[in-house]
Structures are given as C-alpha cells and as structure tokens.
Amino acid sequence: GQPSRIVTYRIDAVAETATLVRQIIHPSALTGNQLGSAQVMPDGGVVVGWGSTQPVYAEYDSNDKEVMRMELEIDDTAYRIVKYGTSVFDVTDLRAAAGGSLETPI
Numbered sequence: 001g002q003p004s005r006i007v008t009y010r011i012d013a014v015a016e017t018a019t020l021v022r023q024i025i026h027p028s029a030l031t032g033n034q035l036g037s038a039q040v041m042p043d044g045g046v047v048v049g050w051g052s053t054q055p056v057y058a059e060y061d062s063n064d065k066e067v068m069r070m071e072l073e074i075d076d077t078a079y080r081i082v083k084y085g086t087s088v089f090d091v092t093d094l095r096a097a098a099g100g101s102l103e104t105p106i
Contacts, residue, residue: 001031002031003029003031004025004030004031004032004036004051005026006036006048007022008020008040024046024060024064027058027069028056032050032052034052035049035051035078035079035080036048036050037079037080039081041083043062045059045061045062046060046064047059047082049078055072055073055077055078057070058070059083
C-alpha cells in the first residue's frame with residue numbers, strides 16, 4: 001500500500017546496522033508490483049525504472065531532482081532501463097540501423 005521507492009543504505013557490518021542514506025519515492029506515489037530497477041550514475045544521479053504498474057522511467061540528479069521522465073502506455077512493460085554514455089555508440093551504426101537504408105533512394 002505504500003508508494004514504490006528506491007533506497008540506499010549504509011551498512012555497518014561490525015555494528016550490524018543499516019542506515020537509510022537516500023530514498024526517492026515514485027513520482028506519482030504508485031505502488032509497483034514488479035520489475036523495478038535503479039542505476040546509480042558516476043555523478044551521483046540515478047536512472048530509475050519504476051516497475052510495471054505504470055511504466056515510468058525517470059532520471060534524477062545527485063540532489064534527487066527529476067531531470068527526465070518517460071511514461072509508457074499501461075499495457076507496456078520493461079524489465080529494466082539502462083543509461084549508456086554517448087561514447088558507447090557508433091554514429092555510423094546508429095544511422096545504418098535507424099529504420100532505413102544507407103542506399104540512395106531511386
């Protein structure tokens with residue numbers, strides 16, 4: 001019954017304690033029943049897939065401010081969202097696979 005959230009805990013194995021460090025609550029306060037994911041970025045931001053209840057993907061900066069959101073249709077679902085840096089992609093390959101042909105149309 002509570003809204004979905006992503007959380008970060010600091011674990012002290014010696015003291016056997018877990019301290020809540022960070023939490024981000026679903027932007028519409030919905031409860032997801034499955035398929036959520038979170039990816040912490042090198043700059044401290046987080047990319048979140050909020051699960052299958054209402055498929056929403058969001059990116060938050062290191063201060064937990066939402067900087068991007070995508071919402072899918074209710075019937076759509078995805079297991080995980082992953083953000084890759086632009087250096088991972090080859091522009092030529094992307095253009096070649098962008099639903100068309102590299103050949104000049106007749």
